[in-house]
Amino acid sequence: MLSDDSVIVIARDSPARPDVRRLLDEHLADMFATSPAESVHALDPDALAGPEITFLTARDGAVPGGGAVLDGGALLGCGALKDLGAGEGEIKSMRTAQHARGRGIAALLLTRILDEARNRGYDRVCLETGSQDFFAPARRLYARHGFVLCPPFADYLPDPNSVFMARSLSGPLTN
Numbered sequence: 001m002l003s004d005d006s007v008i009v010i011a012r013d014s015p016a017r018p019d020v021r022r023l024l025d026e027h028l029a030d031m032f033a034t035s036p037a038e039s040v041h042a043l044d045p046d047a048l049a050g051p052e053i054t055f056l057t058a059r060d061g062a063v064p065g066g067g068a069v070l071d072g073g074a075l076l077g078c079g080a081l082k083d084l085g086a087g088e089g090e091i092k093s094m095r096t097a098q099h100a101r102g103r104g105i106a107a108l109l110l111t112r113i114l115d116e117a118r119n120r121g122y123d124r125v126c127l128e129t130g131s132q133d134f135f136a137p138a139r140r141l142y143a144r145h146g147f148v149l150c151p152p153f154a155d156y157l158p159d160p161n162s163v164f165m166a167r168s169l170s171g172p173l174t175n
Contacts, residue, residue, distance in 0.1 A: 006060060006061070007061040008058050008059070008060065008061065008076065008105065008108055009058070009059045009060075009061040009073065010056055010057070010058045010059075010108060010109060010112045011056065011057065011059075012054060012055065012056060013055060013056060013057040013078070014049065014055070015045040015046075015048040015049050015055050015078075015080075016045055016049060019075045020045070020057060020075060020078060021045050023075060023077075023078060023095055023097055024044070024045050024048070024078070024093065024095070026095070026098075027042060027093060027095040028040075028042055028044065030134070031130075034130060034132050034134045034135070035130050035132065035161050036161060039130075039159050039161035039162060041128050041156070041162070042092070042093055043080070043092055043093055048080055048092070048093060052082055052083045053080050053081065053082050053083075053092065054080060054081045054116055055078065055079075055080045055093075056078065056079055056080065056081075056109060056112060056113065056116075057075060057076075057077065057078045058075075058076040058077040058078070058100075058105050058108060058109050059073040059074060059075055059076060060073040060074040060076055060100075061073050074097075075097055076096065076097055076100040076103070076105045077094075077095055077096040077097055077100060077105040077106060077109055078093060078094070078095055078109070079091065079092070079093060079094040079095070079106075079109040079110065079112075079113050080092040080093050080113075081113050081116050081117055081125075083120075084126070084153070084154050087121065087122050087123040087124065088122060088123065088124045088125070088126060088153070088154075089117045089120070089122045089124075089125045089126070090125070090126050090127060090128075090153075090154065091110070091113055091125060091126070091127040092127075094106060094109065094110065094138065096109075106138075106141055107141065107144075107145070110141065110142075110145055111145070113125075114145070114167070114169070117169060118169050122169055123168065123169060123170065124166055124167065124168055124169060125147075125166065125167050125169060126150065126153045126154070126164065126165065126166040126167075127142065127147065127164070127165050127166075128152075128156055128162050128163070128164055128165075129142070129162070129163050129165070130161060130162065130163065131160060131161050131162060131163050132161070135163070139163060139165070142165050142167075143165075145167065146167045146168075147165040147166060147167040148165060148166065148167070149163065149164065149165055150164050150165060150166040151164060152164050153166065
């Protein structure tokens, strides 16, 4: 988990930044390696820069010796919230950098995305993830944060390679 002398900074960011692009390229490569092309719903950096999307990154803001948080520290992960309209949002492109796994980065990003959705007045947040074993850790993370299975939403169709989950935002956020 996190050390006492580090701070994780989660903030809006650009998917066009070179380090973010590399992480998103890795994400897309894994999606195409584990799922048939027609079942890959991950967005590329250009799509993640769209006006309906809030894109966030988690960065290491290590505070050596109690100093100020470093701006633009090492990229630890990313995630996005897409506005679906009608009081709903969709989580997109959640990814933790390989070197940062096991530190709770995904949980921090997810909590921040849910806070953003609640601040926007959304009633529900949905997501699509894979059904393969590769995606089991993601499904467990989402379940720990109150997401439950749901039917396909928005423009998604039933797909044996997809798992659809949703979470109501009417109650308190739980981890």
